[in-house]
Amino acid sequence: MLQRRLPPPVQYVLLLLSPFFFWGTAMVALKGVVPHTTPFFMAAIRLLPAGGLILVAAALSGRPQPRGLKAWSWIALFAIVDGTLFQGFLALGLQDTGAGLGSVLIDSQPLLVALLSAWFFGEYIGLWGGLGLLLGLIGISAIGLPEHWLMALLTLDSTLSSPTSSVTMGQSLSLGEGMMLLASLAMALGTVMMPKVSQHVDPVVATGWHAILGAIPLFGLSWGWETQPWQDLTLSDWGALAYATVFGTAIAYGLFFNFAAQGNLTSLSSLTFFTPVFALLFGYWLLGEILTPVQMAGATLTLGSVYLIERRQKLPRLSWPGSREQVTPSSSPSSPRGETPISPSSGPPAASR
Template identity: 60%
Template sequence: MESTLKKTVNSKTPLLYIAPFFLWGTAMVAMKGVISHTTPFFMAGLRLFPAGILILIVAAILKRPQPKTVKAWLWITLFAVIDGTLFQGFLATGLVRTNAGLGSVMIDSQPLAVALLSSWLFGEVIGLFGFLGLIIGILGITLIGIPDHWIYGILQGDFTVINFDLLGLLDNGEWLMLLAALSMAVGTILIRYVCQHCDPVVATGWHMIIGGIPLFSLSAWQESRQWIDITASDWFALAYATILGSAIAYGIFFYLASKGNLTSLSALTFLTPVFALLFGNLILAEVLSSLQLAGVCLTLISIYLINMREKLGKIVNESEII
């Protein structure tokens, strides 16, 4: 089974690379449909902890080695806190205040942060088109995250519309999603260091289990009626988000992240909001404002430019030579 996985990865099957982003996008819609019947921290923990157990069972079947050193466990714990507890915590609480498609776009702005961190830490080249993509991405995130009346007021020269209640702004769902994106970006970078001391699949499983414990603790402390109102269809949606949207999706993603170019792989997340927006519209009838839709388009363009920066650069260089 393990040799089959390696052959599939090495052949760069498009479906394998697309799978995590399809599963994340549709899982976002599934979670949004359930959030009104449960609580954020409970749902976040339920998405992580069981998925981690499933991954470790698969790892045991594949006979992948368990962590053996203190340094390995320290890296896994750091990975768990940032990519597990913080990421899923911000995601679930932000999902309460925004819709699934828009939230997915905000989270999938994380390639912008990954590109900068990878350039700084691993020497991955950003280039002209990558830099242009970063600038467009910042503009797109601004249109998505800043209240519409602020932007319209500024364009009309009326700066009195701006409310400088920063705590209230940060409590906005879009900005919680942006914090989730930053957490995932740091987690994507950390997997390179984690894998120097531990198998990537095993590390993914343990980081979900360890990261889920604080979320369940926060739920027990601050929340009530976590599962009382959950229906049968809600449990099915949660199972989908846990098994397919977490265990399988994260297992594939972090395995690929430990092997390939982080900037290019991470930039493929532009597919996630496409799936989330599509299914959010079809299933939940979600609609974006015109400014938010423009921000979505700019964000997707920026991520495309980052992912295609090397090919676009070569095309420009070849045209100059001709």
């Protein structure tokens, strides 16, 4: 039915955006569960069933299981970084981080992915990509940071440098925000690792096993440090956990890392800027939260940043200030190492057709 109503490029755009929609809405769902449970249990109970669902789907589609020590070694490393560390830091950060600021911090990882991908894989960023990343950072900051901070920064308010202000900001940027930044770093490392992991094992299968193996240390931490974390969970809490497990983890992770294994990491990761936008829209539609003019401007900048990063190889290639390089639009290079940039015009990866 979907194929009859929507052209293939539109279907691909919806598929490409779906992980970020699920992540944004799952954050809202999990926020309501936080007061009734503990962080390590919440992270583990989200990962383990999701990994099982992904492996069942992989088996039904005939995807091969890992073979050899090298394949399992990469899966184990991937599980520690993007399973245990990412989900653990994320759950810890949710304990005392506001939804807006938390989204800003954790969704800063495209900046790290772009830098790491350029370093390890030689992915092209260019002036347009750099401008897009900067606009994205400004946009998500406008969405999530307190407006009085933004106004003070724009007006160069001297009170920001006063001892009292430093103490207040230091108290605000405390343990929760630090955990979110560590989660962002872990996700960025996991994203950059996926092309290497996919050389030894199917990316969807690797995603399933990484969720299961990554949940084991989290269950161990929960057993050792937390006491009956399930006893205060309500029926709606279990429903929120189920949504975060099935849609926010199993489906979102499977799609994201399948794209990451086959496409341009900088382009794909830039779409993470959509996550706080989806979270805010979801909160507005269902919870009656109002977007301020500053947040609307931030959402607009975020969308513009994604366009610039996605189209950076098709826009006229401008040289950096001071450079003598002269390149016309027609000579814009293709993605390095034969990678296909992830954009609506490029169509889905071959394995997804």
